[in-house]
Amino acid sequence: MSKNLHIELGDKYVVTGSTHDLILNEKRIIKDGKNAGQETLARLGYYSKFEHLVKELCHREILQSEAQSLEELSDYIFALGEKLSKAVES
Template identity: 35%
Template sequence: MSVYIKVNNKFVITSDQYQFILQEKKIAKSGKNAGREWLDIVGFYPTISKLVSGLVLHNILTGEARQFSDLEKQVEQLGQKCQEAFAANDH
């Protein structure tokens, strides 16, 4: 059984039999698929804790925080989105 969890409107977590895969939703800007959504692989993670760490790090590095208070808000919001996504997919 593979995993498919939408974290928010930007990230999706999937899996195969060996690992968890963090993917970022993107929209093709040109070519025959212009305007279509696709999933870009951010990374492969052997455990949930490493996946969450990878998601937080990626979010920090690509975010727009310019001071620690902004960074704190960004991490808190992502944590909330993760809790909501995992709770919604817990059945």
């Protein structure tokens, strides 16, 4: 029996998977239909290694950040690293 992985990364992402793969999911709220207002997970990608998943997550977050300078971007990346570290430890 394999143990399924479920790691909450803040209020935006969830890592799921098994012993063979990792899935990066984004939390979203259903807008229409009978399940409107409920949270769902949208798959963003499948990864065989955790470091590949983390690189993609960082890439997505950097592109979506509102940093206007290299210093702000550096601070944002540092805070993101701290948040990921805490999520994985818990």
